[in-house]
Amino acid sequence: MNKTFRHISSAVLGIVVFLFWWLFYPYALSFQEQNQLFLFTWDYFSERISLSGGLADYIAEFITQFSYIPYLGEALLAVVFVIFQKAIALSIDRDEWYVLSFVAPVMMLVYMSDIYVMLSYLVALIAAVLLCALYRRHPGIIWAGIATVLGYWLIGPAIFVFTLFAVIRERNSKSLILIALSVIVVVASRLTYLQQYPWKTVIFGINYYRLPITVPAMQLIIAGVTALIPAFSDLLPKPRRILDISLGLLILAGGTVGCWMNYEKDVVELIAYDQMVRNEDWDGILERAEKYQPDSELGSVSVNLALFMSGRGNELPKFKQFGTRGLILPNIRDFISNASSTEVFWRLGMINESLRYAFDTQESLINNRKSGRWMSRMAECQILNGRYDVAEKYLDILSHSLFYRKWAENERQYLRNDAAIVSNPIYAYLRSVRYQSDFLYYYPEMDKMLAILYHQNRNNVMAAWYYQAWTALKKNENHDNQTYTGNAHGN
Numbered sequence: 392m393n394k395t396f397r398h399i400s401s402a403v404l405g406i407v408v409f410l411f412w413w414l415f416y417p418y419a420l421s422f423q424e425q426n427q428l429f430l431f432t433w434d435y436f437s438e439r440i441s442l443s444g445g446l447a448d449y450i451a452e453f454i455t456q457f458s459y460i461p462y463l464g465e466a467l468l469a470v471v472f473v474i475f476q477k478a479i480a481l482s483i484d485r486d487e488w489y490v491l492s493f494v495a496p497v498m499m500l501v502y503m504s505d506i507y508v509m510l511s512y513l514v515a516l517i518a519a520v521l522l523c524a525l526y527r528r529h530p531g532i533i534w535a536g537i538a539t540v541l542g543y544w545l546i547g548p549a550i551f552v553f554t555l556f557a558v559i560r561e562r563n564s565k566s567l568i569l570i571a572l573s574v575i576v577v578v579a580s581r582l583t584y585l586q587q588y589p590w591k592t593v594i595f596g597i598n599y600y601r602l603p604i605t606v607p608a609m610q611l612i613i614a615g616v617t618a619l620i621p622a623f624s625d626l627l628p629k630p631r632r633i634l635d636i637s638l639g640l641l642i643l644a645g646g647t648v649g650c651w652m653n654y655e656k657d658v659v660e661l662i663a664y665d666q667m668v669r670n671e672d673w674d675g676i677l678e679r680a681e682k683y684q685p686d687s688e689l690g691s692v693s694v695n696l697a698l699f700m701s702g703r704g705n706e707l708p709k710f711k712q713f714g715t716r717g718l719i720l721p722n723i724r725d726f727i728s729n730a731s732s733t734e735v736f737w738r739l740g741m742i743n744e745s746l747r748y749a750f751d752t753q754e755s756l757i758n759n760r761k762s763g764r765w766m767s768r769m770a771e772c773q774i775l776n777g778r779y780d781v782a783e784k785y786l787d788i789l790s791h792s793l794f795y796r797k798w799a800e801n802e803r804q805y806l807r808n809d810a811a812i813v814s815n816p817i818y819a820y821l822r823s824v825r826y827q828s829d830f831l832y833y834y835p836e837m838d839k840m841l842a843i844l845y846h847q848n849r850n851n852v853m854a855a856w857y858y859q860a861w862t863a864l865k866k867n868e869n870h871d872n873q874t875y876t877g878n879a880h881g882n
Contacts, residue, residue, distance in 0.1 A: 400489075400490075400493070401476055402473075404496060405470065408469040409468075412464070413465050420468065423458060425762055425764040426756055427456070428763045428766065429452045429455070429792060431793070432791050439452075440545075442598070443593070443596075443597055444511060444549070445544070445545070447512075447518065451511035451513070451514045471510075474517055475499065476493055476495075476496045478517055479491075479492040479617065479621060482523040482524045482556070485629065491620050491624070495613055498612070498613050499513055506658060509601060512599040512610065514546070516614070518542070519617070520621070523556040524621075526560065527621070530557075532557075532561070535554070535557045539554050539572050543577070543580065547597065548594060551573055553618075554569050577593060585597075595610070598757075598758060603757060657686055660685070664689070667693070667697075668697070677703065681709075684710060685717075687713070689731060692719065692720060692732055693731045695710075714867060717864070726755045727752075729748040737768065737772075739844060740854070742772050742775050745772055746768075749768040750765070750769060752765050753765040771818075773785065774818070775812075782802075786802055823848060826844070841858040
């Protein structure tokens with residue numbers, strides 16, 4: 392395969408990856424961005440590097456932060472995939488088998504359609520494969536052993552892709568040294584610095600997958616393919632042209648089928664609704680809902696919020712409803728369920744509940760990660776509540792980020808400055824409609840709480856609409872997934 396064709400095929404991979412995230416999984420990368428907060432501080436770096444795989448995690452989070460800007464995250468991830476493919480190609484002995492360098496990247500693309508897969512896994516694999524390429528040109532047991540020990544701490548168990556490659560390439564008794572070192576480094580880490588983690592996590596990776604103690608089979612298969620194809624490439628015969636082309640088509644077809652089979656429509660819809668709420672794309676939400684009726688309570692919360700915000704509240708009967716839980720969900724402590732309800736509370740003037748939901752969502756993120764989106768909301772809530780010291784703490788943290796820094800610095804003008812708050816139309820309105828007296832929050836009595844909001848300030852038409860909708864939908868709650876046919880009118 393000539394160089395020109397190799398470059399073109401790699402470029403096509405990059406384009407496919409970009410289009411995959413842009414067209415097939417829109418909003419997925421921005422969703423990943425909101426579930427982390429990369430900070431340019433030494434404390435943040437030292438916290439990451441203190442765990443096995445910390446350097447890979449740090450680099451991955453650095454890249455992920457750019458998904459804050461539309462299309463930039465997709466473009467950077469496309470580049471990362473091309474680097475992965477090129478690194479594998481450098482590890483393969485025969486240029487004629489260049490097509491095999493696309494197998495693992497295509498599998499990885501399919502795997503990453505699972506929103507729980509962390510970019511740190513791909514970054515770690517790239518580092519391991521680059522070591523494979525180096526070993527191919529400069530073999531040596533001593534430096535391979537050192538790389539295995541250091542690599543386990545820097546990029547995690549993905550280093551064993553390199554170790555397996557080196558063991559196979561050696562094919563002698565010396566390779567036993569690498570196997571022994573791999574076992575020793577895992578056991579020693581578990582018995583010392585990683586005592587709080589279960590053996591399964593220590594062996595297969597701490598931050599490769601978002602759900603704790605879960606190791607998808609696909610993760611292990613990709614690691615095996617990434618190591619074995621380059622390791623045995625020196626034994627492969629020179630392929631015929633027709634075989635080369637056939638393999639390329641097979642890889643493409645396999646990737647397409649894999650993406651289709653791994654496509655989770657419900658998850659895609661939830662992420663899309665959540666991110667459109669974040670962007671206040673109310674018309675976009677309703678256009679999507681008219682095409683794909685919401686299939687979950689979370690989706691329904693987003694659609695109903697969009698109905699009110701777009702002034703189309705009288706169209707509530709057009710959309711599938713899930714009772715009162717489709718208006719506001721009870722507090723669910725995970726990193727996605729509370730998202731839209733947090734935004735509803737904020738706009739209603741239920742500031743403390745918006746704060747609580749945002750806080751619980753952030754604290755549900757694994758490994759003590761923070762969220763720029765939810766920390767921003769918590770800062771706003773604390774400003775409205777007059778708890779300026781707490782708000783300032785959040786703003787200080789955000790000021791060390793790349794994309795939230797400007798916003799955080801601007802928000803400082805409202806600290807201990809009631810005149811500035813009054814001059815902000817959103818803050819002034821929310822302070823005027825929020826609760827004026829304390830009471831005990833109780834979700835089953837949401838209708839009463841909404842009524843209080845409206846009666847204390849008749850300008851709060853949102854509270855009136857949600858009260859009417861809540862009352863009407865409550866009548867049908869004995870029927871699952873009941874389509875609402877009542878009378879709730881918009882603003």
